[in-house]
Amino acid sequence: MLNNKKRILNPVLLICILTILLGVSGILFAKTTIEWNPIAPRITSKTYALPQGAKQAVTESGAKKIVAYNWGGLEWDPATVKNGEIFTAMTGVDMEFVGLPDEQMYPKLQAIFLAKSPAVDIVPLDATLYVAFVKAGWLEPLDFLWTEDTWKEFSPGLRKSIEVDGHVYCVPQVSRILTALYYRPSILKAAGFNAPPKTWAEFDEIAKKLTVDKDGDGVIDQYGFAFSGGGVQDGAYTLMTNMYLLGEKVVQDDGSIVFNSPGAVKALERLVKMRNEWKVVPQSVTSYQHGDSEDLFKGGKVAMIIEPTSFYADITNKEQSGIADDVGIAAQPVAYEGGPSTSNLEINMWGVSHFSNKQESAFIWCDYYRSRQAAVNEILLETNEPWNLSVLSDEEVIKNLKVDYLNVVKESLKDTKTEIFADQGMVYKIVIKEIQNALTGDKTAQKALDDAQTEINKQLKQK
């Protein structure tokens, strides 16, 4: 009997001792957990405050510095620099930004991730490869930063854009409204137009009138319009922007990617007409990439362009622009009266590397960067639009930004679309090739987009 008891008691005693030891060690060596909730008050107040336990968790993690890759050199991103300084002041963790040319960013990141290297903690992302990075398991899930209440503080389209299979792996850094209409009021007035166009019909008429051979030598000196028909993303966005205004979308309800819808063909046919029939755009639009149309507008060679709202800061800066006093900004013209005014919204995001060994600090960076304080710096210093809607009612923003610009931003943010899907880079590459074939007259718009769709179906293995 005694032996039996002993036999039972011994293991029980052992379990008790182990449990106590585990408990004690848990108390002694426990890491402080960050209490992320409540989120909404923290990210919508004028000044961001660290979540409870954040500072202590960072100290315990021993992180002294985290590395964030950045699109381009920091001289172009004063808001990122300022936000980095604020973050360091709050957490005691230094930010090391590594600026890379856009075209080198993804190859570099892919090399780092394939090597499972912790060389980068904070990953800059755009729509092209976000989903691919998620599927590869290279990004940490950030679901704990997104509660139902939190979503309400952001533009309505955000959730659909960044949720992948019900999980979120990023926070928005900035958005860019790609579809502001820039025009030269003096030129429009001289041609008899007192207001910018509101529909495509008006726009096309004005573009034709503003395409002029000033000196009568048979060579056009001023074009009515210019668009990006080159690059990869730029050219694809040109088509998508016009598709949205015809009520079309790329990602269908069943998840398939469609670029040869009737609206897409109609949109491309109009672009082709602009180049080859009406001749209101330069022939070289097929090679225009980001910034090329803007340069022609600045140089007075083009009367109207549809470009991101972020261009407004450049063009109205008297030190950089010779036409700062003669620039108007308006919402893009709609396809037809009463038609949708959907703006194509480009998104830049921050994610946390799965291989980072300073993830606590990186999570806090993400939490801070989608806050009102960080987004106010972005819009004031770089005119990068916010996803966080509390920014638009910020006193400093209202006081410092021009009314015309702010009105366009508010108007555009009412109806936005940002479509993110897997293999976006590949799809854009296929589509831009065929857009150019249509623009150069090698194929009809219908044939070009049908060919693009066939290739997309083949590559994505969709029916």
Add this chain to the structure above:
Amino acid sequence: MIACEQEGGGYINSSLSILLIQEDHIMFNPFISSVKKNTNKVHFFDRISESRYGFLITLPSLLILLMVAVYPVLRVIYMSMTEFGITMQAKFVGQKNFFEIFTDINFFRYTRNSLIYTLGAVAISFTVGMIIALALNKNLRFTGFLRTIALWPWAIPPVVASITWKWMYNDVMGILNDLLLRCGLISQPLSWLSNGSLALASLIIVHAWIDIPFVIVLLLAGLKSIPQELYEAASIDGASNWKQFTKVTLPLLKPTMMVTLLISTAFAFRTFDIVFTLTRGGPGDATELLVTYIYNNAFQFLRFGYSSALSVIMVIITILIVLFYTKVFRTNYY
């Protein structure tokens, strides 16, 4: 390495030992046992053979070479036989990627574009470079100044040069169209980068412009090494300038020409920055090259296995080009 001749006629190489040679007697050389024998305390380096010692001192360099050259090459070869799924895990698929490449119509089109680009760019840069090098080889006034000017394009990074050319090609503000219009050579601006048939030619011109100084430098060095006496002798024999060029200059310049063409061709075949900056392969795919196709497959389509296989084929094509030049320019002078 220091080499000294033995009485028997062979060579003894020694890197470590100090050779003290006085009146044809070798005073100290640890590698000749009859000269000195010290069996009590022999230093480690004295005990190992010459070849092992040589291997040891080159080992660090060999290791670095293995890491930065051999390993990546082997890795690419291995990756060319893999496929990356959505989770980016490599799966061995054997020869599948290679079979796929040989049924891929784009591969043949873009390889053809690459060969046209390479041939055009090298032909222009070599011909123009040769003419300028011959002119600069003459001792004329301002030759030094002209040489400096001719080398300027080489000092400009290709991306910067490409952006500059992009503006020059612009059909609205570009200087090229402006000049041609003013000269009355064209009535409407040309769409240099937007016209399928002009775009590749436009890229070739940019490449040639960047490459010409490189050709000049190498050819000029080759020309300077040809003894002046040969020209004087040819001149006395009544050879014309053309004869001197074809019978003296060209044959003696052959090795330099081979090196120049080899390097220029390899550089042209792998050109990326010019295409990427100017056209990104457009319009359509008129300027898509093999190297941009590799880039797109790897970094746009995330098909690392397929792009690795394309890279392997590209290396093979480059080796074939090298063999071709070596055969064509084989000389008996050296």
